[in-house]
Amino acid sequence: MSATHTISDAHDHHHGPAKGLTRWLYTTNHKDIGSLYLWFSFTMFLLGGAFALVIRAELFQPGLQFIEPAFFNQMTTMHGLIMVFGAVMPAFVGLANWLIPLMIGAPDMALPRMNNWSFWLLPFAFTIMVSTMFMEGGGPNFGWTFYAPLSTTYAPPSTTFFIFAVHVMGASSIMGSINVIATILNMRAPGMTFMKMPLFVWTWLITAYLLIAVMPVLAGVVTMMLFDIHFGTSFFNAAGGGDPVLFQHLFWFFGHPEVYIMILPAFGIVSAIIPTFARKRLFGYDSMVYATASIAFLSFIVWAHHMFTVGMPLAGQLFFMYATMLIAVPTGVKVFNWVATMFRGAMTFETPMLFAIAFVVLFTMGGFTGVMLAITPADFQYHDTYFVVAHFHYVLVPGAVFSIMAAAYYWLPKWTGYMYDETLGKLHFWLSFIGVNLLFFPQHFLGLAGMPRRIPDYALQFANFNWISSVGGFLFGFSQLILLFVVIKCIRGGKKATDQVWEGAQGLEWTVPSPAPYHTFETPPDPKLIHAQ
Amino acid sequence: MLSKAKLWLSLALSTLLFWSAGLHAAWDLNMPRGVTQMSRDTYDLHMTIFWWCVAIGVVVFGAMFWSIINHRKSKGVQPATFHESTKVEIIWTIIPFLILIAMAIPATRVLTAAYDASESELDVQIIGYQWRWEYRYMRENMDEEEVSFFSVLSTSREEINNGIEKGENYLLEVDRPLVIPTETKVRFLMTSADVIHAWWVPDFAIKKDTIPGFINETWVIVEEPGIYRGQCAELCGMEHGFMPIEVHALAPADYQAWYAEQQAGIRQVRELAAAEMSMEDAMAQGETIYNRNCVACHQPGGVGMPPVFPALAGSVKATGDVAVTMDTLVNGVPGTAMAAYGRQLNPIELASIITYVRNSFGNNTGDVVQPADVNAYIEGGQ
Incomplete structure (x- = not known):
């Protein structure tokens, strides 16, 4: 910290971090806000994970053991909502805050006060949402997809609070994305042309546009729910001339791009880590950018593949099947490029690289099941079973979440100034890797054998794989405490990190000291430091 | 380390439990092939796309692990410097595209066939309720009594709450099953009285949402007499896990006898x-x-x-x-x-x-x- 003060004092008289709690409440510093987002995300990850363990405990054996079906439904709903909106999305926003200004050579985010506000909305939104569980009638119990009319006419009274919480989260997301776009478009250092931007910056730019496009749709659909519940409208009520399927179209028009919102920044992270530890430039940078843009475009025209069983016309089914299958092409290009980057590199396998490699393998497995799910007639069998649960957890846990962990290990020395404990990091990786596969791989079998999702109890032929899955769940869950320990240990000290940290690391963030001073790039970096990726 | 010890303990305990209790220990890995043309076509599509995925996986992960084993710094290799090739990018854009077309063609054929619900010989209306199914048989002439009944989970609460041992068809049994004839094109007309449910019988490869205000249709020709079981697939509230489907497919003559019995039963209830x-x-x-x-x-x-x-x-x-x-x-x-x-x-x-x-x-x-x-x-x- 003393080094930080010396540097800032030389430039300015008052711009060190403030002391105490007000530092965090009033901060407009992108690094502070990034850290706030990341800690918030980790807290939500543990809370959502605890809910998941309640689910896995109940499903350990057939029969009702610990909780009632009504509470089970609240657990599945809250687990989904918290993981999507509380854990994965804020983690990426936190990484964006920390890294985008450092990567493009900007002094801070373009709109620092709005940045503060978009973070501080979140704790309030989630307090409201979690508090619904203590209200009369319980919290949301209709799944994170909250299909009407289960979520309107038949919903518990607390749904109104849930709607308000979603509005607040949406406002936070939209402000965060405006900030990312404004920063990337306006604050790149001289010489940082678009096609020299690190892929993390590119993927976030595209993600931010997706967010701005679809968050208002989510806000619209929950507002329609609010009107159906309180103001006598019948948007989704068939008895009043409304259309329950309309809800699903609107929800998935938001929901499918949302899926890519949670994975595109992960592509960016992996595209940074693999070249570093392969000591070789990323293969096919241009095609990576175009593939990301194609995936983002396609994400807007595939939403109804979540709804193959609602009874769409044949032409609709065929269109959404073909469009969905197309996504495999740009996604395949990305995977091939990562493999080509590793090919004939000189690889080492530190913790971030292990997580990145696991990402490539396991995310691709989620991609394979994604292509299978696109085949409409086969989807009639897979839809709403554990096969789908396995599919999206493979994409989101060893996909998005592993990339976030990879990022945490990769940039932690830059954030704290110390190297993390590599042995513990690797232990964390291997336990997580084994746990996550024990947890989710058997769910493919469960789904194919006919187990529907979102049920608190199941027929006896599903017993074996369910207990394996539960054992994996507890292993994975408790392994995350190692990550917490490693991060705290790294903040408190350790081997001093160099400025570059990793032998093969490229990019502007590695040219500033470790830990990164409170203010960086107050003057633009030397254009000679900016290389093609 | 405590959590690890606990883990092994729970592993050992649960292993013991499942083998000693002699539960119906199935390790079903795959989708059933089912008893209709539709279900077999679906199964074949599923297996085809699965093997494509395996093949691609072997090539891609093979290349990756080969690099991981051979191109590691500890072996003293120098990293290559190549970082782009338009030719290679075009190749690995086009090959997946062709594979997808090869998959899309049979999928389109199967899907088109699935949509042809015309010329059915028997129509049954399926109505979803929280948390039961109603089956209503469409009459050919109005002199017949309308056969319609509700089908409710028959597994006892004692079994669910672990009071007594669970039966073989735990959670997959009902008081009154749907009865349909084999070798007959049966059309299902589906709707719901409250929230959205989904009627799913894996052996028929049929899963369709029942939606309030809408009527969805699908059809089946069952080839083998037998008992086929399924469950509601769309979250429909608290008891979503407890509204199973049981279908008894009877040979046409047996079905006619059953249908006549229902007619007589309705008249009898009226008298009682x-x-x-x-x-x-x-x-x-x-x-x-x-x-x-x-x-x-x-x-x-x-x-x-x-x-x-x-x-x-x-x-x-x-x-x-x-x-x-x-x-x-x-x-x-x-x-x-x-x-x-x-x-x-x-x-x-x-x-x-x-x-x-x-x-x-x-x-x-x-x-x-x-x-x-x-x-x-x-x-x-x-």
């Missing part, structure tokens, strides 16, 4: 409903019906789960004017999970459940409601 019921009969039958239809929400002892599911013990509606009790049961409470049972249960069943509710859980009205009263109420324009 005219007879007087004793308190004991009503209470005994009422308890059975309560445990099948009501207990999920109103709970054992009628305590309910306020505020969503009100208590029956001491409730004004259950103990006050009998017409109010009857109205609540027959017409349901719109906008809540309380369904209209007027059509779900026959007058004898309705009368006994009303008597039961009014004389149980500490309620003590002492009156015995007769099937004739219920009939009069329903026919009197309610």
Whole structure:
């Protein structure tokens, strides 16, 4: 910290971090806000994970053991909502805050006060949402997809609070994305042309546009729910001339791009880590950018593949099947490029690289099941079973979440100034890797054998794989405490990190000291430091 | 380390438990091939795309692990410097595209066939309710009695709550299964009375949402007589996990016999409903019906789960004017999970459940409601 003060004092008289709690409440510093987002995300990850363990405990054996079906439904709903909106999305926003200004050579985010506000909305939104569980009638119990009319006419009274919480989260997301776009478009250092931007910056730019496009749709659909519940409208009520399927179209028009919102920044992270530890430039940078843009475009025209069983016309089914299958092409290009980057590199396998490699393998497995799910007639069998649960957890846990962990290990020395404990990091990786596969791989079998999702109890032929899955769940869950320990240990000290940290690391963030001073790039970096990726 | 020790302990314990209890220990890995042309086509599509994925996986992960083994710094290799090749990018864009076209063609064919519900020989309406199914057979001529009935989970609460050993078809058994003839094109017309459900029988490769205000159609030609089981697939509230589907496919002649039996049964109930019921009969039958239809929400002892599911013990509606009790049961409470049972249960069943509710859980009205009263109420324009 003393080094930080010396540097800032030389430039300015008052711009060190403030002391105490007000530092965090009033901060407009992108690094502070990034850290706030990341800690918030980790807290939500543990809370959502605890809910998941309640689910896995109940499903350990057939029969009702610990909780009632009504509470089970609240657990599945809250687990989904918290993981999507509380854990994965804020983690990426936190990484964006920390890294985008450092990567493009900007002094801070373009709109620092709005940045503060978009973070501080979140704790309030989630307090409201979690508090619904203590209200009369319980919290949301209709799944994170909250299909009407289960979520309107038949919903518990607390749904109104849930709607308000979603509005607040949406406002936070939209402000965060405006900030990312404004920063990337306006604050790149001289010489940082678009096609020299690190892929993390590119993927976030595209993600931010997706967010701005679809968050208002989510806000619209929950507002329609609010009107159906309180103001006598019948948007989704068939008895009043409304259309329950309309809800699903609107929800998935938001929901499918949302899926890519949670994975595109992960592509960016992996595209940074693999070249570093392969000591070789990323293969096919241009095609990576175009593939990301194609995936983002396609994400807007595939939403109804979540709804193959609602009874769409044949032409609709065929269109959404073909469009969905197309996504495999740009996604395949990305995977091939990562493999080509590793090919004939000189690889080492530190913790971030292990997580990145696991990402490539396991995310691709989620991609394979994604292509299978696109085949409409086969989807009639897979839809709403554990096969789908396995599919999206493979994409989101060893996909998005592993990339976030990879990022945490990769940039932690830059954030704290110390190297993390590599042995513990690797232990964390291997336990997580084994746990996550024990947890989710058997769910493919469960789904194919006919187990529907979102049920608190199941027929006896599903017993074996369910207990394996539960054992994996507890292993994975408790392994995350190692990550917490490693991060705290790294903040408190350790081997001093160099400025570059990793032998093969490229990019502007590695040219500033470790830990990164409170203010960086107050003057633009030397254009000679900016290389093609 | 404690968590690890616990893990091994739980592994060992659960292994022991599952082998010693002699449970129906299935390790089903794959989708059933099923008993219809549609289900076999679906299975073939599933296996084709699966093997494509395996093949691509072997190539891609093979290349990756080969690099991981051979191109590591500890082996003293120097990294290459190549970082782009338009030719390679085009190749690995086009090859997946061609594979996808190869998959899309059979998928389109199967899907198109699935949509042809024309020329059905029997139409059955399937209506989803929280949390049961109604099956209604479309009559060929209006002189026939309309065969329609509700199909409710028959697994006992004791099994679910681990009070007694679970039966072989735990959670996949119902009181009255859907009966259809084999070798006959049966069309299902699906809708819902409340929230969205999904009717799914894996052996038929049919999964279709039942949506309030919409009628979805699908069809099946079952080739093998047998019992086929499925479950509701769309989250539909608290008891979503407890509304199974059981289909009995009978040879056409057996089906005709069954259908005739149903006709006779309906006439018989109509006659019985005219007879007087004793308190004991009503209470005994009422308890059975309560445990099948009501207990999920109103709970054992009628305590309910306020505020969503009100208590029956001491409730004004259950103990006050009998017409109010009857109205609540027959017409349901719109906008809540309380369904209209007027059509779900026959007058004898309705009368006994009303008597039961009014004389149980500490309620003590002492009156015995007769099937004739219920009939009069329903026919009197309610």
